[in-house]
Amino acid sequence: MGPVTAHLLDVLGYDPDVPEVRQIDVPVGAIVRARDGTREVAVARLRSGKLVVVDDRCPHDGGRISDGWVDGERLVCARHGWELRVDGGRCVRDCKQRE
Numbered sequence: 001m002g003p004v005t006a007h008l009l010d011v012l013g014y015d016p017d018v019p020e021v022r023q024i025d026v027p028v029g030a031i032v033r034a035r036d037g038t039r040e041v042a043v044a045r046l047r048s049g050k051l052v053v054v055d056d057r058c059p060h061d062g063g064r065i066s067d068g069w070v071d072g073e074r075l076v077c078a079r080h081g082w083e084l085r086v087d088g089g090r091c092v093r094d095c096k097q098r099e
């Protein structure tokens with residue numbers, strides 16, 4: 001039998017220190033960094049108790065959403081203060097940089 005080769009489909013570059021999204025428990029009002037396979041995500045428990053998972057990349061300028069915080073039913077990016085609805089990442093209030 002000759003050499004066996006594998007066709008490379010993807011390079012897995014995820015951080016094994018970041019928990020898989022299905023392995024974490026998030027309390028109300030908290031947001032944490034996680035991964036879904038190789039995808040970096042932010043997992044947040046909104047004030048209503050709803051658990052949401054979003055890409056961990058702010059639509060404004062790429063800040064890490066998981067560095068921010070939960071404000072009611074919205075996520076706030078720590079980098080410039082965008083307040084994001086979880087359904088699509090649209091900025092809903094105060095898109096200016098906070099002091």
Ligand code: FES
Pocket residue numbers: 058059060061062063077078079080081082
């Ligand atoms: S990168 Fe998130 S508000 Fe600017």
